[in-house]
Amino acid sequence: MSTRVLPDFEILVPQSKEEALKLLSQYQGDAAILAGGTDLLVQMKGQLKCNCKGENAFGYLLSLAEVPGLDYVEYDETEGLRIGAMATLSQVAAHPVVKENYPGLLESVGVCGTKQTRNMGTVVGNLLNASPCADCGCAILAWGGTLTLEGTAGRREVDVDDFYLGYRLTARKTDELAVELKLPPKSDGTVSAHHKMTRVEHDLSKITVSVRLEMSGTTCKSARIAMASVAPTIVRLKETEKLLAGVEITDQILESVAKSASSEVTPIDDVRSTAEYRRDVAGVMVKRIIQKVCKS
Amino acid sequence: MSELKIVGKSVPKVDAKIKVTGRAMYADDIHMPNALHGKIVRCMQYAHARVIKLDISRAQKMPGVVKILVPEDIEKYNTYNTGVMDLFAPDELNAVWGEIGEEPIFTKHVKHQGDALCGIIAKTEAEAEAAAEMVDVEYEPLPVYLTTEEASHPDAVQFTPEKPGNVAYRVPGGLFPEGFYGYGDIDKGFAESDLIYEEDYYVPKQKHCQMEPHSYIAQFDDQDRLNVWTSSQMPKPVQTKLHKLFGLPMSRIKVNQTVIGGGFGTRLGLIGEPYVCAMALAVPGRAIKLNYTREEDWVASETRHSGRFKLKMGFKKDGTPVVYDGYMSFEKGGYYTHGGVVWVSGILARGAYKFENFRFDGDAIFTNKVPCGAFRGYGNPQQALCMEQLIQRMCTDTGIDTIEWHKKWHREAGGDPWGFGVPTMNCGADEVLDRGVESFGWHEKKEINANQSGPKRRGTGMMLGVHCSAGFPVLLEHTVATVTLNEDATAIINCSISDLGCGNHTAITQIAAEALGFSMDDVFLNWGDSDANAFDIGAHASRTIWTAGRAVKEACEDAMKQVYAKAAKFLKVDPAELVMEDKKIFTKEAPDQIVDLKELLWKGIYAFMSPEDFQFKFDRGQIIGKASFMPFANNPGWYACFVEVEVDTETGELKVLECTYVNDIGQAINPAAVEGQLEGGIQQGLGFSLTEEMYYDENGLILNNSFTDYKMFGPTDMPKCDIQLVTTEEQYGPYGARGVGEAGLCAPGPAVGNAIFDAIGIQFNEAPFTPEKILKAIKGKGLFPDKRA
CATH class of the missing domain: 3.30.365.10 (Aldehyde oxidase/xanthine dehydrogenase, molybdopterin binding domain)
Structure with missing residues (x-):
């Protein structure tokens, strides 16, 4: 049974990143990290599993609210886009370079939650929540990038491709804080887009597709295709991507791409849709989104 | 009549300011000194079970616990039902259809997920919740019946000895001279028909989704008065029902109705009042607050009646409606609640068209789902969704103009549309249809959509309907x-x-x-x-x-x-x-x-x-x-709804592009409020037909018991709505007004169904019409399967 009353918890409010890491190494999986809280608080009231793994899952909340220097969105042409752990979805959407160079990401942020939750929720949090129907997670996976994880033992970078280990499981260790997401810059022929299918406008994804193609004229040099709500994690369709590498985009290619996408996904039945439907439309969605980016 | 100065003007709502400022006092906003908090312990893991053991010893030791009420504590009170037919229909008739009040406040026979087992009274809500977790219950699981077929099987566990075969309600056909509700000779009607259409429909289990979760306060005060604060939409019948349940004189029961945060029928009759009052009576002098979570609302407060509708109609070649024969079988859920919803479906179907022969029968069978009760439209949305689609099928097959058919065959003023000896005094159906056709651009849209190609196909659909302005003559007014x-x-x-x-x-x-x-x-x-x-x-x-x-x-x-x-x-x-x-x-x-x-x-x-x-x-x-x-008339309003949809034939996705809704409401007292009321109805009607349905797993546990998992139409999903009020003469209603509260909801479903049919040539017999069903049908049958063959 869900509750109107939040379960008892102790809130930890570190004043610096170092303090946050120290607390994290002390509490490990018993501390849930609170950034925007838009997923976490719902999980607490619904008594669901949360983004930490400990037995006493909601015993401690480690708030990042007062850790300075995490709420940035920065861009330079070599490194690309750097999104700090506390940068909100609204903040990322408002960044001029995101609008200019990362249209897929922009679209995914725009359909993530509602205006109110986008003002609270963070892009990095969306990745960490590890939902198989994640909105920006899907666009980020299609784009490619690295997540910087920091612990008392040091700092490491994990490719987003290696970040998801299973249903709601990530490569983040319990004493690590995801401090930054890096998305490499676009190249000359880079195009990207995102499309989320829902039951009604404000809804979780029924099925979502994100693509990033490197185009040279009508020829696709390489492709990254990610989908959400079709597997235990957000996934890339690597077999389907191969069909696009180095070929000219024709109707014929798109038909085989669509067929491949439908067979590559492994969806399930749930309250939002059926496995059969998701499989059927996966191909249509991939085909349509490629048509769309090729037109633009 | 002299010129009206205030009636007919869209004056601001008298409660706009308190609501906009957030200062409206909903029940949960009321804080009584030293109030205690109640929590109902519910069975969440079974939909059908017997309670073998209820052990409250651990819970009693929890901090803040004042008292725990178990079934034995409420045996001194009566049982009840949540509905109001016991008050609104004469005892003789209630005896005919077997009105019962079988519901105990706390049960030992769990009949649906969320059934109430016992009640915690504690100092804080958190303490009450924590103690509720500590109640130990042992169950004997019983077979779970999710369909009427399963529940009415001869070997099925009986829900209550008063209702053999688990038939909670049956339309009382025997009350009528022909032996059924209707008129004429059904067999002869079919024999004389050139065209016979029949379909077996499913109508979904829709939740009210009112914004305010149920919330109550009760206090048995030192003058021995039971005071209860509730946002019931029927405060006086609640007072009477509490009098019957607890045996207190009505002079000792005060119902304070709080601001209602949406009702739509969910607050019709009793919901949480029996629990909070039982708790208040157990701790005299202390106020008790009882709040439902949204999930509790989902598992324990009533829904629209869902079920199957077998409908068969016969027509002459020229469209003359010869015979109507319908059997509605509703899934009642775990308790009796309201008797007559199924019958109301038939009453409203009968009131619509001039069929030469008409028979309506139906029942409501207990199932292990959340009980069904009242929901805006009360049986009309269910029957209209089916009847109007089947009429459209006949019109499409024969090439009869659907607008002309509706104009020709709707009932007129006078007569005895419902069979209770009360004629209606007027009918604006023709004006409604004319206005709708023009405002929507029916013929223009038909022309534009005539030759379409590509994956996205548009279609238009319409329906005509009639509701009521009151419960009379069926119910007390x-x-x-x-x-x-x-x-x-x-x-x-x-x-x-x-x-x-x-x-x-x-x-x-x-x-x-x-x-x-x-x-x-x-x-x-x-x-x-x-x-x-x-x-x-x-x-x-x-x-x-x-x-x-x-x-x-x-x-x-x-x-x-x-x-x-x-x-x-x-x-x-x-x-x-x-x-x-x-x-x-x-x-x-x-x-x-x-x-x-x-x-x-x-x-x-x-x-x-x-x-x-x-x-x-x-x-x-x-x-x-x-x-x-007490009125002695009920002049219903007629309404027509026109919609245009676009179906994506590759994904099954459906967009409602436009909706024109016309109603002959007589004189609107406050036109802006009427338009808002109708738009709200359309929103729920679109949800009913397109997105809303409570899903259960095979054990009878609800799969979508939150706004995350259950989706209604939101403001941004709404099509462009064109609301047209047709002012016709009304001799009886105050200042010429008729009722309009429910009509909006009954209309869009069948219009959308007909628009889908127009767009892709496929009809659907199971609502809601989801993209999953649409795509599956297109893949299975192709577009316009009947024409192609």
């Missing part, structure tokens, strides 16, 4: 209103009228102000106070304006009659000659001989003899007008 004229020539109306958010309090205030000749500011409606308010049924059946509006109007007229009598005596004229303008009373013949209303009322109360002649200037006494109004 009664409202009592009093109007007290204050000494400063302002007025207090006392009437237990519920406003579910649709503007009834505003419209009633407008009616009162109009009838009194006062400004809106001079009139205040005192509602929600069962001591001060006399009987009113509550808000249901689109009846508030029809019945309560007339009651308030007549009470005001009664007050003004007393005013004129006093003034006439003073002016020595015939009261019939008097008029009032700006609170000055005079005759047209002698306009300079004026009685000031304020002086007349003031001196009726502060009545002193004149020191000069020891006389009183006016008759002494305060004026209180009264009406106890």
Whole structure:
């Protein structure tokens, strides 16, 4: 049974990143990290599993609210886009370079939650929540990038491709804080887009597709295709991507791409849709989104 | 009728400010000193089980726990049902269809997920919740029946001995001379038909999704009065039902109705009142607050009746409707709740078209789902969704123009549409259809959509319908209103009228102000106070304006009659000659001989003899007008709905592009409120047909019990809505108004179904029409399968 009353918890409010890491190494999986809280608080009231793994899952909340220097969105042409752990979805959407160079990401942020939750929720949090129907997670996976994880033992970078280990499981260790997401810059022929299918406008994804193609004229040099709500994690369709590498985009290619996408996904039945439907439309969605980016 | 000054104007809602500022007092906003908190312990893991052992020993030791109520504690009270048929229909009829009140406050036989087992009373809500977790229950699981077929199997576990075969309700056909509800000869009708259409439909289990979760306070005070604060939409029947349940005299029960955060039927009758009152009676003197979580609302408060509808109709080649034969079988859920929803489906179907022969039968079978109860439309959305689609199939097959068919075969004024001996006085169906066709651009759109290609296909669809303005003649109709004229020539109306958010309090205030000749500011409606308010049924059946509006109007007229009598005596004229303008009373013949209303009322109360002649200037006494109004008519409004949809044939996705809705409501008391009411209905009607359905797993546990998992149409999903109010003559309703509360919901479903049919040539017999079903059908059958073959 869900509750109107939040379960008892102790809130930890570190004043610096170092303090946050120290607390994290002390509490490990018993501390849930609170950034925007838009997923976490719902999980607490619904008594669901949360983004930490400990037995006493909601015993401690480690708030990042007062850790300075995490709420940035920065861009330079070599490194690309750097999104700090506390940068909100609204903040990322408002960044001029995101609008200019990362249209897929922009679209995914725009359909993530509602205006109110986008003002609270963070892009990095969306990745960490590890939902198989994640909105920006899907666009980020299609784009490619690295997540910087920091612990008392040091700092490491994990490719987003290696970040998801299973249903709601990530490569983040319990004493690590995801401090930054890096998305490499676009190249000359880079195009990207995102499309989320829902039951009604404000809804979780029924099925979502994100693509990033490197185009040279009508020829696709390489492709990254990610989908959400079709597997235990957000996934890339690597077999389907191969069909696009180095070929000219024709109707014929798109038909085989669509067929491949439908067979590559492994969806399930749930309250939002059926496995059969998701499989059927996966191909249509991939085909349509490629048509769309090729037109633009 | 003289020119109306306030009625017919879109004045701002009287409660707009308190709601916009957030200062409206919902039940949860009321904080009583030292209040305790209740929590109902519910069975969440089984949909059907017997409780073998209920052990509260661990829970009793939890901090803050004051008392725990178990089934044995409430045995001294009666059982009940949540509905109000026991009050709204005569005992003889209730006996015919077997009205029962089988529901105990706490049960040992769990009949649906969320059934109540016991109740915790603790110092805080958190402590009550924590203790609820510590109640240890052992169950004997029973077979779970999710369909009417499973539940009515001869070997099925019986839900209650009073209802053999688990048949909770059966349409009382035996009451009627033909032995069934209807008329004519059904077999002969089919024999004489050229065209026979039949389909087996499923209509979904829709949840009200009212914004305010159920919340209550109760206190058994030191004068031995049971006070309860509730946002019930039927406060007076709740008072009566609590009287029957707890055996307390009605003089010892006070129902304080709080601001209602949406109702739509979910607050019809009893919901959480029995629990909170039982808790209050267990700790005399202490106030108890009981809040439902949204999930509890989902698992334990009623839904629309879902089920199957076997419908068969016969027509002549020219479309003449020869015979209608329908059997609706509703999934009742775990408890009896309301008797007659299935029958109302038939009553409203019968009222629509001139079938030469008509039979409607149906039942409601217990199942292990959340009980079904009242929901805006009360059986009409379900039947209309099916009937209008089957009529469209006939029209499409034969090439008969659907608009012309509807125009030709709808019922007219007069007659006895429902079979209860009460004729209707008017019918605006033709005007409604004409206005809709024009405003929507029906013929133009048909032309534009005639030759489409590509993956996205547009289609248009329409429906015609009729609802009601009240429960009469099927159910009791009664409202009592009093109007007290204050000494400063302002007025207090006392009437237990519920406003579910649709503007009834505003419209009633407008009616009162109009009838009194006062400004809106001079009139205040005192509602929600069962001591001060006399009987009113509550808000249901689109009846508030029809019945309560007339009651308030007549009470005001009664007050003004007393005013004129006093003034006439003073002016020595015939009261019939008097008029009032700006609170000055005079005759047209002698306009300079004026009685000031304020002086007349003031001196009726502060009545002193004149020191000069020891006389009183006016008759002494305060004026209180009264009406106890029971209508003897029910003139329904006709409505038509036109929609255009776009179907993505590769994904099955559907967009509702436009919706034109036309209703002959007579005179709108407050047109803006009526439009808002209708748009809200359309929103729920679109959800009913396109997205809303409660899903269960095979164990009878609800899969979508939150707004995350259950999706209704939101504001951004709404199509462009064009609401057209057709003003037709209305002889009976107050200032010519008819009821309009439910019609909006009944309309869009079948219109959308018909638009899908127009777009892709496929009809669907199971709502909601989801992209999953649409795509599957297209893949299986292809577009326009009938034409292709």
